[in-house]
Amino acid sequence: MPWWRNKEIRMSAHHEQSFLSKYVFSLDHKYIAKQYTITGIVFAFIGGLFAVAFRMQLAWPGMNIPLVGVLDGMKYNMLVTNHAMIMFFWAAMPIMIAGLGNFVIPLMIGTDDMAFPLLNMLSYWIFFLSAVVLVLSFLMPGGGAATGWTMYPPLSATQNIDPDAGLIKNLFTGGSLLILAVALEFAAILLGGINFLVTTINMRAKGMKLMDVPVVIWMIDLATVDFMFSVGPLVAGAVMLLFDRIFNTGFYDPARGGDPILFQHLFWFFGHPEVYVVLLPGLGIVSEIIPTFTRKPLFAQRWIIIMAVSSAFIAMIVWAHHQFVAGIDPRMAEFFSITTIIISIPFAFIMFALVASFFGGQIEIKTPMLWALGFVVFFLVGGVTGIYNGSAGLDMYLHDTYFVVAHFHYTLIPIVFFGGMAGLYYWFPKSTGRMMNEGLGKLHFWLTALGLNLFAFPLFFSGLNGEHRRIFDYAAYQPMMVDWIINIRHMATIGAIIIAAAQLILFINIIMSASSGEKAGKNPWKANTLEWVADSPPPHGNFATPPSCYRGPYEYSNPKRSGSDFWPQNEQ
Amino acid sequence: MSLLPEAYSSVAPEIGELFNLIFVLTTVWGLITAAALFYGLFTSLKKQGGKAKYITGEDWAQSKFIWIPLVLVVLCDFWIDVKTAHVWSMVEIVSEQPQGDYDIKIVGRQFYWEFVYPGPDGKLFTEDDVSVADGNDGELVIPVGKVVKLHLTSADVLHSFFVRQFGFKNDVIPGRIITRWVQATKEGRIELTCAEICGPNHGTMRNWVKIVSQEEFDKFVKNLNSGEVAMVAQ
């Protein structure tokens, strides 16, 4: 039988692996996690450069931007579209779901690998294929898709399309290939998600009850469930959009009885849960880190999980708040406005609980904790500004203005960037066996935080003044050319540049620490969860002897425990 | 000073009130949470030989500190919901819209706005409608103080009819006619923009709304019907 079928061979730490089967077509969840994360970081950098490019165009219209040249409307739209696409589907998803999940789930539930290692490898290589298709889509005649990341038809169904050109020629256009790439990416994450859920349900260490499962794994699995149940309509809608492009069908063409609004519903039924798909793992990371560095239990852990479950469900019935002004039925809009405001309740609870976790602790602000604090503070800003957009009556005015841009950058950057960085600095010792440099890490944090606020906060005000999105040159709009708004554009651009530049520190830090950082023991942070029982880096097969679990993950400073202030899950 | 632009329509002040309500509530809550966070952070930093308290937050004595604020948050949400429903239904729900004094059809096109006024018969959606497109004196002219029904539609892709000072926007969608209403409260010349990405020249798709007195408006309509404004072919 093939070698991967044989659990004994697969899991024995000593069996010989060829270079290919160890690093390229690896079945080991840790290597697959690294593959996903590195791919994600590379694409995040590309997307970030796109953002810097069009921010420079906004601040200094008509300037000759390095590597891109002078932008026109088409190129600008293309950069905006693909910035969002890359950041969501090729940076946030692989890092927050696939990379994080693949690394922590088997380690934290004390098992040797994923339930279906082959499926896991397949998932990564499908994802890689999707990334290749994405890059191809930039090189097509007429350039990449320039329809906004929401791909609203009829524009997206007709751009760069010649109805008489035939299937192949229309398939090899930016828009079609982008849709194809997104569909492939969904397939990859779906396979990975099945793997996560089965692993968590079936392969937990002996004695680990559901409430002993660390919150981060709850969050990742909830995110996966949301993804699995919401992605279907968009896959259907994307196929229909692709057919509109290559087969000249009329699903979204009003002249033929099709309906553009249909696509918006298909898109946002996925598109809104998608936000929670990346948000929940970020919250999970933070709720791992805060107990570790405050040395006290997570406040109301059980209720945090319950609230997360309820928010994951409510997230499925708020999608149309992205369409308040899209001409949907006003009565439905009122319903969706109410559900949207309701969803603030579970997240208010979780934020309060995280804050309450600080009180009476022994807080040690190491780099991961610093990033976690950044997450909590800045996500607070993003969270409260969500109310403005959730209220239909006000969204009539704010929709598609820079207020929305500022809002979702204040949510997504803390979630994906700060949360992800917290996780990176927290689990880097486990995955490489070496500590990261504290000083560089803190510098990285402060520069990024400065960049974020310089970039996003002023945009609230220009947005409130009615500055609308996706305009590549405001020269035509006299009310938008007053001095203070121009200054805001400059500030935002400088902030974006600072964020991009600050990441060089991260690269230096990773390379330095991975090669010559100080050795990390098994448990550098004195944490409870099971991954710290394994060696760092964990060998192939993770644990010498399968650990068994005796208590919840956050038993810090438990008076019953004499001696140390932490009580690993696997100790009697 | 208000963060929102000057109000030119009867609904804009209502939207401004809604904004102020949400602004106050969210700012207060955000500040309270942040203050609590930093207080908790700085009062419980690591001390030599200190020991953290073992607080699980499972029993009421501890968890009331977040349950009670949560209930208050729910009340605030309810407040916002009520106010939102009021503003929203006033602007959007057709059955609650006031009677219109004048009808104008607005067609979004790549990349300009076309305004269709009723012809001599004074009714819209008839043969003799007069179409005024961008280019030749193509501004949207409406009378001050009158309820004007805007019938929004598109000829090609999605656009979005957005006048900042009116306080609302609405996508214009091919295949549908969406009716909104506006009652201008003062005369002036304000900007009309497209707020939904509609192609490469989306950035240049703009026009003006000219709010004029009733007399001027009547004159304008007379010119239209006498054909002094060039008709634009379909």
Added chain:
Amino acid sequence: MSDVSIERVPKGRLGVWFLIAGELVIFGGFIACYALTRFEYPEFGSNEAAGALNLWVGVINTLILLVSNWTMVVAHEAALEKNLGKMKSFMWGTIILGLVFLAIKLGYEWPHDIAEGHTISSAKAIAGAEPGSEVMKVSLFWNYYFLMTGFHGLHIVVGSLTIFGVIVSTSKGENLHRVELAGAYWHLVELVWVILFPMFYLIK
């Protein structure tokens, strides 16, 4: 570290059920879109659209698919009895019936429709037609018809390949549980068809 969870679900079965749920949502998206459009346009029931489909061929195809599902469950029972010969022959029967279904759909129905000028790329059919006219809506019906039956056919191909893979991998009598997993996927095809068939053939 057992492969069986506290809920006593083997991991393979759990994975297949998650996969089925995902597939159901995708098909559900198509079906919901079609249903919404169908309710909007009575034209879909006209003799040019749904009326033009050959009801009886559809019925025959449905019965074929039904029988193929029966052979699959019998194969599963045989697998439980470790009766390899019976199991294998019935799985082959399933594959063959699936291919017959495809042959009828691709070999007879589609060419027949296309010969009548109903193609997925409706450029010819709607040439010069009035926007929003009946011709246009009829062409939209055919877009949906070819899209969804094609997607369903794709799943029949995948299911057949899966069953073939199971036949190969169970040839020596090991991992027999895969028979039921492949079966569950095959029943998904039937599950979708019991919705597609009335939608296209019966509601005229």
Added chain:
Amino acid sequence: MADEKDYHGKQNYVMILGVIAVLLIGMVGISISMTGSNKVIGIVVLAAIQFYFVLTNLMHLKYEPALVNLVAYLSVVFILLWFFGVAPDTIMIPLTITQ
């Protein structure tokens, strides 16, 4: 899988298929004889029963634990949610074409 054998009870598949076939014939009969909305309703109801039968009996959902049932039915529930969320503004708004 050790517990594979005692996982399912025996069931009479011929009868199940008979039921589905009868429902099929019923649907065809309705579509030929009836007209208008009762036709649609009747067909939809019968199709739903068929759907349920295939799901529970052929796919052995009735032997699966609550978790699997939840997963299977949630997918249907969410699609219905989507359908009824969208229905008001696709069905009830007539399309008018502007050239």
